[in-house]
Amino acid sequence: MSLNLRHPLSRLLHYCRRYHRRIWLATLCSILNKIFDLAPPALIGAAVDAVVRGPKSWLASLGAGDVFQQLAVLSVLTAVVWVLESVFEYAYARLWRGLAQTLQHDLRLDAYAHLQELEMAYFEERSTGGLLSILNDDINQLERFLDGGANEVLQVVTTAVIIGSAFFILAPEVAWLAVLPMPLIIWGSLAFQARLAPRYAQVREQVSILNSRIANNLGGITTIKSFATEAYELGRVALESEAYRQSNRRAIALSAAFVPLIRMVILVGFTATLLVGGDAVATGHLAVGTYSVLVFLTQRLLWPLTRLGDTLDQYQRAMASTNRVMNLLDTPVSIPSGHLDLERVRGEITLDQVTFAYPGSPPVIKNLSLKIPAGQTIAVVGSTGSGKSTLVKLLLRLYEVQAGRITLDGIDLQDLHLASLRRAIGWVSQDVFLFHGTVAENIAYGSPRATPDQIKAAAVLAEAAQFIERLPQGYQTIVGERGQKLSGGQRQRLAIARALLKDPPVLILDEATSAVDNETEAAIQRSLEKITVDRTTITIAHRLSTVRRADWIYVLEHGEIVEQGTHEQLLAQAGVYRSLWQVQVGD
Numbered sequence: 055m056s057l058n059l060r061h062p063l064s065r066l067l068h069y070c071r072r073y074h075r076r077i078w079l080a081t082l083c084s085i086l087n088k089i090f091d092l093a094p095p096a097l098i099g100a101a102v103d104a105v106v107r108g109p110k111s112w113l114a115s116l117g118a119g120d121v122f123q124q125l126a127v128l129s130v131l132t133a134v135v136w137v138l139e140s141v142f143e144y145a146y147a148r149l150w151r152g153l154a155q156t157l158q159h160d161l162r163l164d165a166y167a168h169l170q171e172l173e174m175a176y177f178e179e180r181s182t183g184g185l186l187s188i189l190n191d192d193i194n195q196l197e198r199f200l201d202g203g204a205n206e207v208l209q210v211v212t213t214a215v216i217i218g219s220a221f222f223i224l225a226p227e228v229a230w231l232a233v234l235p236m237p238l239i240i241w242g243s244l245a246f247q248a249r250l251a252p253r254y255a256q257v258r259e260q261v262s263i264l265n266s267r268i269a270n271n272l273g274g275i276t277t278i279k280s281f282a283t284e285a286y287e288l289g290r291v292a293l294e295s296e297a298y299r300q301s302n303r304r305a306i307a308l309s310a311a312f313v314p315l316i317r318m319v320i321l322v323g324f325t326a327t328l329l330v331g332g333d334a335v336a337t338g339h340l341a342v343g344t345y346s347v348l349v350f351l352t353q354r355l356l357w358p359l360t361r362l363g364d365t366l367d368q369y370q371r372a373m374a375s376t377n378r379v380m381n382l383l384d385t386p387v388s389i390p391s392g393h394l395d396l397e398r399v400r401g402e403i404t405l406d407q408v409t410f411a412y413p414g415s416p417p418v419i420k421n422l423s424l425k426i427p428a429g430q431t432i433a434v435v436g437s438t439g440s441g442k443s444t445l446v447k448l449l450l451r452l453y454e455v456q457a458g459r460i461t462l463d464g465i466d467l468q469d470l471h472l473a474s475l476r477r478a479i480g481w482v483s484q485d486v487f488l489f490h491g492t493v494a495e496n497i498a499y500g501s502p503r504a505t506p507d508q509i510k511a512a513a514v515l516a517e518a519a520q521f522i523e524r525l526p527q528g529y530q531t532i533v534g535e536r537g538q539k540l541s542g543g544q545r546q547r548l549a550i551a552r553a554l555l556k557d558p559p560v561l562i563l564d565e566a567t568s569a570v571d572n573e574t575e576a577a578i579q580r581s582l583e584k585i586t587v588d589r590t591t592i593t594i595a596h597r598l599s600t601v602r603r604a605d606w607i608y609v610l611e612h613g614e615i616v617e618q619g620t621h622e623q624l625l626a627q628a629g630v631y632r633s634l635w636q637v638q639v640g641d
Contacts, residue, residue: 183266401590488537
């Protein structure tokens with residue numbers, strides 16, 4: 055099997071360079087275990103030789119006396135061999151399994167860490183279920199191969215080398231009969247591997263699609279129930295599951311044929327050794343003890359090769375999985391982090407001729423220039439699709455600008471360390487995400503050192519304390535996955551509390567009051583009036599009632615600023631803002 059730089063095995067070996075000492079030690083233990091495992095047939099042959107030839111045996115020539123003494127020596131050697139075989143079996147099992155667990159752990163963490171560095175466009179083009187399949191199923195598949203398959207390959211190679219050498223030393227005239235099947239077996243293994251590789255690649259692809267379907271449906275279970283489409287979704291899962299089953303069947307149909315075919319080849323070598331070797335004994339050309347050793351060794355050489363089918367199956371599954379994991383690790387990071395850390399942030403933000411377009415779409419933002427003074431509250435309003443939320447994602451560098459530049463306190467965002475930039479910004483999005491955990495844990499997310507008193511103070515500011523205290527366990531109430539146990543308004547207020555606890559110099563409110571009622575909105579607005587003092591605040595809103603007190607308002611249409619001014623100034627103009635205001639107040 056020739057390896058190139060893109061072959062999954064070469065990619066895996068390149069990744070495993072950090073474990074080379076442990077790999078070599080595990081390999082040594084596997085080889086030593088097999089050497090001692092192959093010793094008993096030689097001892098049996100020596101025992102037969104001692105019984106049959108007595109004082110003329112090769113043990114006697116080494117100084118052993120009568121037959122009993124020879125057998126006593128062989129008994130001691132047998133005990134030593136068995137003990138050493140057991141010791142090295144324990145050692146290689148611990149080393150290979152430990153290595154498999156370590157590699158699985160490190161590979162999953164490396165893949166997940168790399169995944170977190172990728173831009174948002176990568177996630178938008180892929181399903182969550184497919185990525186979960188790589189991080190779990192594919193890495194687990196590799197672990198299963200290292201658990202036993204790697205040792206199996208090493209021991210088969212060791213067996214072939216040792217027994218092949220022993221044959222040519224003991225009985226060169228018979229050795230070729232036992233070795234004859236080896237080229238056919240090796241050729242067959244390589245041929246099967248070449249044909250199995252694309253089939254198992256298809257298996258891994260199908261299981262990814264199936265996982266994606268199930269993960270998507272579990273995330274949308276409320277919608278499924280509300281539309282009474284359980285039977286429809288069950289049918290779609292059944293189709294994907296059947297496709298996975300059929301891809302597995304095609305792979306199994308080929309891999310299952312390997313062992314029976316190999317057994318037929320092995321049968322030829324074994325029976326030829328039995329017949330020709332036996333005839334050599336009968337004619338006096340071969341000693342009985344040597345013949346016994348040859349028969350045992352032939353079986354030990356050829357029959358383990360039948361297990362190559364299972365090993366080959368594991369190997370192909372592991373290589374298909376390795377390819378998918380390595381492809382993820384090789385995905386380039388298109389938004390690299392800068393190297394400057396922010397020590398003290400005033401919060402002055404400037405956009406200079408910024409242009410951005412999503413892949414395959416026309417520009418969402420075109421040559422946009424605006425300045426946000428430090429400590430002021432500005433609002434960005436406009437109709438759906440005008441580019442408001444995209445502007446926020448560019449400020450957080452979730453996407454990279456394609457032209458122009460954005461600066462924070464005069465420093466280009468691309469020069470700032472991503473973590474430093476994002477720590478300086480508190481973001482409350484329209485689509486609130488809460489983690490499965492307690493209310494307190496969700497408020498303190500991003501502020502791990504926050505005390506209970508600080509958590510409660512943030513909740514009070516966000517007008518969330520009152521409803522939290524009415525929950526069954528108060529701040530220790532589990533909110534459920536994505537906060538499904540809470541209402542939309544409650545989730546929104548927890549998100550605001552989370553941002554306030556972070557106490558960032560720049561606060562972005564992206565439709566932050568979109569899911570609350572009028573009474574709660576008024577309460578939140580009162581708290582925002584306090585917390586936005588001396589803090590740069592950017593409010594993105596459809597509901598213009600939430601931005602009327604902003605220091606300055608920008609009106610976006612098709613990614614361009616069409617109007618700007620205070621609330622009163624914009625109402626005085628017969629423009630877009632005034633039209634939106636009249637629609638919302640019912641005029």
